[in-house]
Amino acid sequence: MSAWEIFGLHGKTAIDLVLTSLHFMMLSLLSVGGTLATAPDMQNFLVVIHGWMNDAQFTSSIAIGQAAPGPNVLFVALLGLNVAGFAGAIITLVSIMLPSSFLTLRVGRLRLKRADSLFLRAFTSGLSPLTLGLLLSTGWLLTAPTRGEWGAIVLIVLTVVVMVRTKTSPLVLIAIGALAGMLGLV
Amino acid sequence: MATTAADDDRSPRKPSSLLELFRVFSRLALQGFGGVIPIAHVELVERERWLSPEEFVELLAIGQVLPGPNIINVAVIFGDRWFGWRGALAAVAGLLTFPLAIVLSLAFVYQSFASLPLVTGALRGMGVVAAGLIVSTAIKLLKTFSGNPLGLPLSLALALAILVLVGFLRWPLIWAVLGLGIPAIAFAWKRLEAKRREARQ
Numbered sequence: 001m002s003a004w005e006i007f008g009l010h011g012k013t014a015i016d017l018v019l020t021s022l023h024f025m026m027l028s029l030l031s032v033g034g035t036l037a038t039a040p041d042m043q044n045f046l047v048v049i050h051g052w053m054n055d056a057q058f059t060s061s062i063a064i065g066q067a068a069p070g071p072n073v074l075f076v077a078l079l080g081l082n083v084a085g086f087a088g089a090i091i092t093l094v095s096i097m098l099p100s101s102f103l104t105l106r107v108g109r110l111r112l113k114r115a116d117s118l119f120l121r122a123f124t125s126g127l128s129p130l131t132l133g134l135l136l137s138t139g140w141l142l143t144a145p146t147r148g149e150w151g152a153i154v155l156i157v158l159t160v161v162v163m164v165r166t167k168t169s170p171l172v173l174i175a176i177g178a179l180a181g182m183l184g185l186v
Numbered sequence: 187m188a189t190t191a192a193d194d195d196r197s198p199r200k201p202s203s204l205l206e207l208f209r210v211f212s213r214l215a216l217q218g219f220g221g222v223i224p225i226a227h228v229e230l231v232e233r234e235r236w237l238s239p240e241e242f243v244e245l246l247a248i249g250q251v252l253p254g255p256n257i258i259n260v261a262v263i264f265g266d267r268w269f270g271w272r273g274a275l276a277a278v279a280g281l282l283t284f285p286l287a288i289v290l291s292l293a294f295v296y297q298s299f300a301s302l303p304l305v306t307g308a309l310r311g312m313g314v315v316a317a318g319l320i321v322s323t324a325i326k327l328l329k330t331f332s333g334n335p336l337g338l339p340l341s342l343a344l345a346l347a348i349l350v351l352v353g354f355l356r357w358p359l360i361w362a363v364l365g366l367g368i369p370a371i372a373f374a375w376k377r378l379e380a381k382r383r384e385a386r387q
Contacts, residue, residue, distance in 0.1 A: 006297060030363050031253045036320060040352045041359035048356060059313035064292050066316045070215045070285020071222055073255040077286060078293055089290065097278075100254025101262050105274055107252060108263035120251055122378055125334045126371030128327060129341040130363065133348025135324035140353045142317035145310060152314045159318025164325050170220030173315050181311025182304050 006085040012052075017084060017091055020045075024076070024095035029103070033131025035073045035096060036062075040137040046079060053082040055144035062142060067174045073097065151186040199235050201268055204276040210234055211261055211280030220319065222257045222281070230264070237264070257281065335377040336370065344370055 009017075023045055027038040039062065046052050053061075061082060065075025073096060080092030146152035159173050180186050201207045214229040215222055223246065230237050237245065249259035258278055265277030299305045331341045344366060351357045351366075 063312035063316040068289040104259040122375035126374040129344035133345040137353025139321040156318040163322035177311035177315030178308040181307040
């Protein structure tokens with residue numbers, strides 16, 4: 001595919017785009033543990049159900065998002081880019097943020113004094129195990145293009161150990177990953 | 187009303203314009219690799235002194251409870267506080283505009299050279315690391331489970347159930363959240379209430 005094709009819609013119809021937008025708006029309201037926790041559902045929708053991209057493209061989108069500065073949520077724009085070029089990028093990014101931001105705007109104006117109230121504590125502690133499960137699911141899905149390869153397994157374990165045990169910048173690890181990939185180690 | 191010395195001490199300054207809001211949020215977003223929140227603390231609390239440390243913690247707590255990216259929620263509430271919805275928009279635009287341009291340029295460059303084995307190899311390696319980074323975020327979250335009112339065994343069982351249902355069996359997220367999330371919240375609530383009653387006696 002030529003790079004300039006990202007200015008086109010990749011043959012998607014208006015209905016495709018509206019359905020994608022609605023789906024991402026629903027995920028926006030479910031993204032309590034952050035946007036990456038909704039990635040398994042995005043993978044299901046974009047790769048499994050619609051076949052609009054493959055596992056390698058999905059994983060690359062998240063990898064590029066992690067390598068660039070700024071909020072994590074930007075990987076969603078790259079998913080949209082794979083679906084329908086720049087128009088798709090804007091549609092998915094706006095859709096994943098609009099409903100949650102609108103809710104935040106309303107709730108923020110209530111000036112909740114007690115962020116530690118009983119309900120809020122029950123809400124966060126009830127949902128944090130789900131977030132953990134969703135993050136592990138996201139990690140699992142990202143390994144799809146390299147699953148079962150020894151190099152990849154070693155690199156994942158290395159990344160996890162370094163991140164948990166030291167204060168190394170994730171950027172350093174991403175650079176090591178890129179190098180390992182260029183050398184054909186993973 | 188008299189201003190007290192304590193107020194002066196903290197000297198909570200405020201953003202003077204929408205443009206300044208946009209500029210400061212741009213600056214902090216562009217420094218954030220793998221997490222903008224720590225940078226936001228440095229910029230908003232220490233450098234600009236727009237928030238006290240306590241206010242920042244409180245804002246972040248609300249941002250984390252609500253759905254949506256935490257840092258975007260913080261920007262929405264903070265911007266709205268000073269300039270209404272225009273302020274919210276300016277702060278969020280600040281967070282996203284330049285990083286979005288960078289990320290789209292990276293993707294454009296990647297697509298231009300996607301046929302080169304070196305480039306596909308690099309992206310494969312970066313994808314593996316990305317998976318590792320997300321798993322390590324999960325492990326850091328695991329460390330908070332000892333204080334969870336659900337208790338460690340139930341918390342782990344819930345996390346595992348989600349991994350199987352959503353990660354392996356590919357359930358849509360909404361069923362998993364409604365089916366397991368709501369009972370988990372209700373149960374945590376009951377436990378917290380019981381604890382509070384015990385504490386009173």
